[in-house]
Amino acid sequence: MTGLAAAEIDRLLLKHPKGFDLALDRIRRLLARLGDPQHRLPPVLHVAGTNGKGSVVAFARAILEADGKAVHTHISPHLVDWHERYRLGRVGGGRLVEDAVLAEAIARAAKANDDEPITVFEILTAVTFLLFSEHPADAALIEVGLGGRFDATNVIDQPAACVISTISLDHQSFLGDRVELIAAEKAGIIKRGVPVVVGHQSEAIAADVIRTAAARAKAPLSLYGEDFFAFAENGRMVYQDERGLLDLPMPRLAGRHQLTNAAVAIAALRAAGFDPSDAAIAAGIVAAEWPGRLQRLTAGPLAKAATPGTEIWLDGGHNPGAGLVIAEALAEMEDRVQRPLFLIVGMINTKDPLGFFAAFLGMVRHVFTVPVSASDAGIDPDILADAAIEAGLDAEPCDSVEEAIRLVCTNWQSEPAPRFLICGSLYLVGEVLALSGLPPR
Incomplete structure (x- = not known):
């Protein structure tokens, strides 16, 4: 600012x-x-x-x-x-x-x-x-x-x-x-x-x-x-x-x-x-509009980095209750198109990552954990990945949201194209919206 x-x-x-x-x-x-x-x-x-x-x-x-x-x-x-x-x-x-x-x-x-x-x-x-x-x-x-x-x-x-x-x-x-x-x-x-x-x-x-x-x-x-x-x-x-x-x-x-x-x-x-x-x-x-709450990202460098047909969604939900309603909404999307789901997650250290990740058990192909650079309270991606693994998900740390998207889109050749959910922190969502040139108006 x-x-x-x-x-x-x-x-x-x-x-x-x-x-x-x-x-x-x-x-x-x-x-x-x-x-x-x-x-x-x-x-x-x-x-x-x-x-x-x-x-x-x-x-x-x-x-x-x-x-x-x-x-x-x-x-x-x-x-x-x-x-x-x-x-x-x-x-x-x-x-x-x-x-x-x-x-x-x-x-x-x-x-x-x-x-x-x-x-x-x-x-x-x-x-x-x-x-x-x-x-x-x-x-x-x-x-x-x-x-x-x-x-x-x-x-x-x-x-x-x-x-x-x-x-x-x-x-x-x-x-x-x-x-x-x-x-x-x-x-x-x-x-x-x-x-x-x-x-x-x-x-x-x-x-x-x-x-x-x-x-x-x-x-x-x-x-x-x-x-x-x-x-x-x-x-x-x-x-x-x-x-x-x-x-x-x-x-x-x-x-x-x-x-x-x-x-x-x-x-x-x-x-x-x-x-x-x-x-x-x-x-x-x-x-009614409410940015960063199951918002579809269709413009900016992250959208351009994805392969055609890929969906990228943002949600600032960061607690167990939010995880449940987001997971339910994603399950409804899967009723229409069975896309592989990848989470890109950054969180701060006042949250409950285990409770949040538990909501997505059985739904997620892989989790990438990323830094939250906008906050000095961000959880180290290695520690956050361990929490996702403890919750029963496949996970690995990653340097950035863009890197996670490129990794999947480079290696995923099957149809349908993947769906990403960037989530876990309003700070992270804010970073993505700023990067994409889409600040709330």
């Missing part, structure tokens, strides 16, 4: 520690000095969860924009550029914040902080509230960075609705090593009397923890599978809640799990009182 905002962020990184220090006192202090902009936002959907929260935000934004609304959007993390975190709404479609506008807001927040202890993420979250309070819009979609209870975004007292997507093990060193502990942290975004919409939970204990927290806060609860759900029928998506059925086109985003994420977005918008039209819901389901 280059530009004025990059220079401001570089200055922050020199002064303040990288990483997370989960607490709210520092950001509350900073926001008070900035005039508490978090209290001057348009109606907010506050979205937490382990997997799927970004997709829920993408669907919600697309539906609201199709309904003629201006929608601010905060996501975390970004893939290629910090600007991705801040999309300023306007009717007809929001745009990533301009560099000079972002740089000025960062400088203002840093000056207000006056070099007091704080994390860079907290300053940049304060920037979210500054930007979103100073630019008019009809809605703000704010994705939690980590956890929920002590995440820097959790200073919004009265969101229009709180959303908790699917929960699984991730960030255990910060959130706990059991699903119920992680669910309790995510449920920390629940506010008294504010509607809560909850995505599919594969472990009942996660739903139970959220249900208890919602009851304690007297917050109306809508749970996927009980109060609303979605399924595919005759090439269409069917959504159902207490209002009845919606017959919708299938989502543009690949994978059966995206039906669930789309359903959560619809339920959340309705719970928050936005009540988009049926036509807007249908249009948004088709229009």
